Amino acid sequence: MNEFVETLLELTWHEPKSSYDVVIVGGGGHGLATAYYLATRHGITNVAVVEADYIGSGNSGRNTTIIRANYGIPESIRFYRHSQKLYSDLEQETGCWVMHATKGLIWLAHTETAMRAERARVLLNTACDAQTVLITPTEVKQLCPQIDLSGGGRYPVLGASHHLPASTARHDRVVWAYAQGAMQRGVHVLQNTQVTGLLRDGDRVVGVRTSNGDIAAGTVMSAVGGDVSQLAAHAGLRLPVRTHPLQAFVTNGYGQGFGPIISDTELLCYISQTARGQMLIGHEYDRESSFSLQSSFQFLQANAAKMSYLLPFVRDLKILRQWTGRCDVSADFSPIMGFTGVDGFVISTGWGTWGFKAIPAGGEQMAELIATGTTPELIQPFALSRFAADHAMADQGSTGTR
């Protein structure tokens, strides 16, 4: 019996009903967290989370688990900083061990332009209480002795920003922590139930059509990843969202010996060591949009090479597994949360490569929005209506690895 198994809490399954106050489409982190906060913060438990496969089977189980708030616009820093704080308290609040570990994130710069970006990041992060400092190459070396500061002669390290509270958590266990807490309070989670359409009463959305029959709902929330454009189309909505594959890989498990998370704007890739000792390497999403979940060798080859320049010791590590998720990228690279203009239908999407870190805050804020019928201040900047108003929440500099 191992610690990993012993510390799991129980999932309580229920027989499905034909009607709920709230139906959340998508049993990933965001959907389950919203259900959890509806139950715990607002006492709303007549809620179903409808999942096409099994809970956490989408991007929640495919991401690279980095929790950070070192964004480039104040609205984003505040939102993710709030999420970071909710993450820090998550184990205590839910009683679930999610393997939350604070590691610090080193964001490397190889050019003067990149240094300029990191200096700017530090200033704005500091102004918004996100605890990011500028560090010298020597300090980088102290935090990460394995690094080659010459970058293999190709990517010299000029400096870096160091985001101190950056952390990781076990992705599946975050999903289960929210699922367990919600289900324990009476939320129904319906696995293997595919949503095939939305029920309409005039313009209003009044439920979902599923592979297991219709379910009526006071409010329907989309928390799906990958298929969000198709779901929104059932409500007559066209979203400014493109879906791209996002790939990552891990090595076999080695002894612990790599403390921080290293990220690189120019190389668009990042690396950390998991609690299981695996070196986890991720990258910016694929340039071409696609719904494919197939991994490519070109991805593996390019990222293996890039990491070898920065961290030569990785060259002898054995690659265990690579995989692919789908990320929904909005037109301004920031999430879209809130009302849609269609009665009874709210949305949380555009999570791109940064959805995992947003799970607690996204869930908490969407729960408040559903419970109160008004948009909480923290997520007002991320409303869908901003695109028509031509007010982008543009933070391309902080997407993915940037």
Next chain:
Amino acid sequence: MRFALDDQPVDYLDGDSIAVAVVRAGQHPQHGGALCLAGDCGNCSADVAGVPFTRTCLTPARPGLRVRRHPAVGGPPLRLDPPKNPVASPAQTSVQVHRRHVDIAVIGAGRSGTAAAASARAAGHDVMVLDSESGFEVVGVYPGPIVVVRTPEHMLHVHAHEVVIATGAADVHPVCEGNMLRGIVTWGAADILRERSVDLGRTVTVDLTELARFDGIDGQVTAVVFTDGRSTPCDTAIVTSATRAPRDLLARMVSDPGVSVVGPAAERYDLPPCPTDGIVCPCSKVTVGDLQMVWDKGFTHLELVKRAALCGTGTCQGGVCMPHLRAFVTEKSGAPAAPFTGRPASRQLTIAEAAADVFLDPFRRTALHDEHLKLGAQMDRFGGWWRPWNYGDFMREYWAVREGVSLGDVSTLGKMIVSGPDVVEALERLYPTTIADIRPGRSRYVLLLNERGHLIDDGMVCRESDDRFVLTFTSGGASFAEAWVRDWIETWGLNVRIMDRTISLGAINVTGPLAGELLRRVGVPESPKFLQHRHADVAGVACHIMRLSFTGEASFELHHPVAHSAELWQTLMLAGRDLNITPHGLQALFALRLEKGHVIVGMDTELDTTPRRINMDWAVKMDKPDFIGRTALARTADLPDHRRLFGLTMDGPAPTEGAPIYVGDRIVGHVASAFMSPTVGKAIMLGWQKHSPWVDTVTVDGRTAHVTDTPFYDPQGARARI
């Protein structure tokens, strides 16, 4: 012949794998666990020559090889001493990649693979057979299809029209109490060991359905206990089974019309009995008790059991546990459980092996790269090019531009010739500015907008004749702009020819109040007037001279065939020696242009920057019938707008670029560019206010800054016209 196992010598016979030799020596490559010796499990993996997780059953023994067991608990240590040479590693100094193009790649040389290969050959196809026993370990089948293979000597990338997966089926491992003892082998492994004349001592053969448990002392099996209670002493326990496990990891990895699965790999075998005790996943040390516990906690789905117990997530990717895990879930749920998804890598490869022969984008150098180095430039990469950041002292370079003469390498600018009967119409649609009234020999500054009316680039339009123009774009935007212009002209179906000259032309900017004097010394008695351009020889090099100004001083861009760049540069430097000519880098250029209030697209602008937001409505002619972005600008013209770029000044040193701009306690924007201007005597900035009503006084870096009209320097623009 010997190799070292944990620093102890191990003898081997010619042809032994490491694992066979270790078993021959009465030992185990790990600390226990059944061996298949066929590459299906991870129970023989060890550190071989510095590379942990190497399957010793597939690695031939070699004299002097150093083999280390992984620790009994936890993973092998991470190497903390990086090799000196970044492109080499201790184990693999260089990895070669071979490539093969074949009609059909058959994976597996067993019965089904041999049959598939034979029939493909009979049909006249070029066939390659890949089998791990012959040293071809298939890492993965990728879309294409491409089969990535590692061999003892090199990596092999096989591009095939069709891939046939004929990997056969594997022996099922025992899962019961005592299954991690030493001395347990599968039927297939026993065959291999006997063939290699390894003394197995007393053996007992047991069928999986009759196996109750293994007994042992000090980690070594001593007896097999059968389900009927019999106990038979042994040195080696051989496990047989009527059922087998399809080797279908590759088959589960890819769905591609070019990939098929044949033979036992595609077969549905009966599952073994539901396990009741023992280690079900040796890679992650997951017990049957773990499976039971997660099941009891509600993880009642094969994928959830896998993820909750971490079963099947180790080296063998389910090679050992899959049939048992499926048997467990099938029994508990009462419904047949399908296998989980297969993902690369089927056989592990090192990061060095994956990286081998990769192509990374090159960093581009201008023809003047060596000239910059000779002058002591600190080079930096900007917009995909190596460019001089400074030549040691950027303020010296700044003053050379302001008071003398300076050279800047602007070869990286996008340069394009467009011509043809419809060229004016094309440019009118492409740019928001009026084009038709530019006279030949004149030029105009232009913005480039996308359909949303957002700024994507800027540059110059120089008219050469009625139907011929030269366009310039920013260095970073050049390659995008080329595609953009070409695609739009194609879309409109206009009769315009496009020739990109970004690479074939070099460009040197001669700038400063003495720039005209320098040109006179190299054969240009009468230089063009501001915003004029013409062709002339400069020091014997055919140049297109464009007079404009980004620095704020008189500036002449000399566009010339790139083969003559170095000679032109050297001639200019020599001719300007007594004028104290000093080249300038990007750092000085950024300061100079900031004094003029010129924005740099991408540095000062953002994703949704409209001309209005940077106060450049003057560069947009909404009365034109159409141009890219016009519809969007018309739609958004009356919307509330809260974003504006302002010129700002304040006392004291320049703030760091990116510094937040406050109104009271509220962050309203950030400083995009900043410089402590000696000519203005203050810190000057371009900064965003993103919350209206905009105010004239803000706080930056704890100091008060005032909104100030731009240009900060020479607002009348007299100096550019000297």
